[in-house]
Amino acid sequence: MNIYSWADKQFNSSPKYETGFTQLLGCVPYFVEQNDWNMVDFRRQKIMDFMRVSLDIFKKTLFSDDDPIIKSWLINETPSSIGINYHQSLQEQHFSLPVFYRTDESSLGKIMEIQCPGSLWGELQLSYEYAHTQFPTINIPSPAKAFANQLTEYLGRQPITHHLLDDATAQSGMRYFIEKTRPEIKYANIDNGVRPENCNFVRNHFYWGLCSEIYFLNRLPRIGIDLFYDLPPHVLFSQKATLVLPFWSKTRHYFSDDIRDIINFSVPLLPTGIELETGLVSISEFAKLPRKKRCYYLKYAGSKVSSNWGGQAVYRLSNLSSENCLALFNKCLERYDGGEIWLIQKEDTKDDTISYYDLDSTKKEKKLRLKLSSFYGPNSCIGVLAMHNDFYKVHGKNDTVISFVMPNI
Numbered sequence: 001m002n003i004y005s006w007a008d009k010q011f012n013s014s015p016k017y018e019t020g021f022t023q024l025l026g027c028v029p030y031f032v033e034q035n036d037w038n039m040v041d042f043r044r045q046k047i048m049d050f051m052r053v054s055l056d057i058f059k060k061t062l063f064s065d066d067d068p069i070i071k072s073w074l075i076n077e078t079p080s081s082i083g084i085n086y087h088q089s090l091q092e093q094h095f096s097l098p099v100f101y102r103t104d105e106s107s108l109g110k111i112m113e114i115q116c117p118g119s120l121w122g123e124l125q126l127s128y129e130y131a132h133t134q135f136p137t138i139n140i141p142s143p144a145k146a147f148a149n150q151l152t153e154y155l156g157r158q159p160i161t162h163h164l165l166d167d168a169t170a171q172s173g174m175r176y177f178i179e180k181t182r183p184e185i186k187y188a189n190i191d192n193g194v195r196p197e198n199c200n201f202v203r204n205h206f207y208w209g210l211c212s213e214i215y216f217l218n219r220l221p222r223i224g225i226d227l228f229y230d231l232p233p234h235v236l237f238s239q240k241a242t243l244v245l246p247f248w249s250k251t252r253h254y255f256s257d258d259i260r261d262i263i264n265f266s267v268p269l270l271p272t273g274i275e276l277e278t279g280l281v282s283i284s285e286f287a288k289l290p291r292k293k294r295c296y297y298l299k300y301a302g303s304k305v306s307s308n309w310g311g312q313a314v315y316r317l318s319n320l321s322s323e324n325c326l327a328l329f330n331k332c333l334e335r336y337d338g339g340e341i342w343l344i345q346k347e348d349t350k351d352d353t354i355s356y357y358d359l360d361s362t363k364k365e366k367k368l369r370l371k372l373s374s375f376y377g378p379n380s381c382i383g384v385l386a387m388h389n390d391f392y393k394v395h396g397k398n399d400t401v402i403s404f405v406m407p408n409i
Helices: 003-012 034-062 068-075 084-088 121-134 143-155 171-181 207-212 216-222 257-261 283-287 322-333
Strands: 024-026 030-032 101-107 110-115 160-164 201-204 266-269 274-276 279-281 296-300 314-316 342-346 351-357 363-376 381-389 401-407
Touching: 024 121, 024 351, 034 068, 034 084, 034 110, 034 257, 034 363, 034 381, 034 401, 068 084, 121 143, 121 171, 121 363, 121 381, 121 401, 143 171, 143 381, 201 207, 207 216, 266 274, 266 322, 274 283, 279 283, 283 322, 296 322, 351 381, 351 401
Parallel strands: 024 401, 030 401, 160 201
Antiparallel strands: 101 110, 101 363, 266 342, 274 279, 296 314, 296 342, 351 363, 363 381, 381 401
8 A cells, every 4th residue: 555645545535514505596597687787797897996096095095194084994993013004014016906806786786895805606606507507508607617717817827826714704605616616726725736835826805814824924025926816915905994985075086976876875974974965964863864764774894804794783774763873873983083983875775576495495486685796807797696585684694595697588
């Protein structure tokens, strides 16, 4: 017996996962009109414009004391070790844009959030695989293949990736997606001979974790030269704080109406009040509005991981009484001077009656709340996922129904 062949076989038999699929599947793909489908790729340039202008504002405020309120808003609760001084020490190549990212949309074209790289890539792939069994001639490439092709073109060589999964909220789906992108993409600690220091691409799900992994300081001088990061090595795109910039009176002049058209109206919650479309109101005035005029969400907007993920700090303000709404605002603002930031986002909802399979494969039909996610790469949209649930926080729940989005055929 070759002892090393035996040892290889032992290692290569692990791990064997048993998480299984943890959501529900729609009976058929989610169909949209051809014109709406065509706009998905068209919007990519507008999203990139939004991120580029946001980054310009971030860099400008980092190196200026002209408006400390904007600087405080964008840095917020970021630990001092990777805060202002760290950011001011970065070189131009470090201030990059996300490579792959996912939107959350209340309806196709109305963005609530943008996450890099975001979760649900594996769920997108699985929904595609199921759609492909129903429509074998589907004229849409596999998301995993499209991802591998776009990353190869972006790097100009075979991708050798270090995917740091510790901060991913849906790790089982991400592991599935990793396997579907092999062997076109090689991965550290998965493929033979690939070590973290040999990688040319790094994926990570949260900025704080990105800066604390053991190779980061050695990698920092290489970034933008022979090594590229999916989530950039700065805090801007690891939070919801950017969503207010196109609407906030301090920064809205930097953005075009075309950019505002694709993002749900979002403004900061500040001690001075809330800038609604109709003008500035105090927090007490907002809280006293009738519930039907309080169709907004309150969302944590900062960089603290324990609050920023998975809808953990999202409140539907029309569900609250005036007294509870005001109490919630006051509680959030108690920590404003310490860097904790919250935003107000206008509610935009759509309900669908859809068919799906229950866990025992029984076909059911129900009216549910819709959320869409578009997955983008450096060249184009990679795929769109529809999610339905009967709760206003839609995705990631065990009873969420997922469906691959396709144009009407």
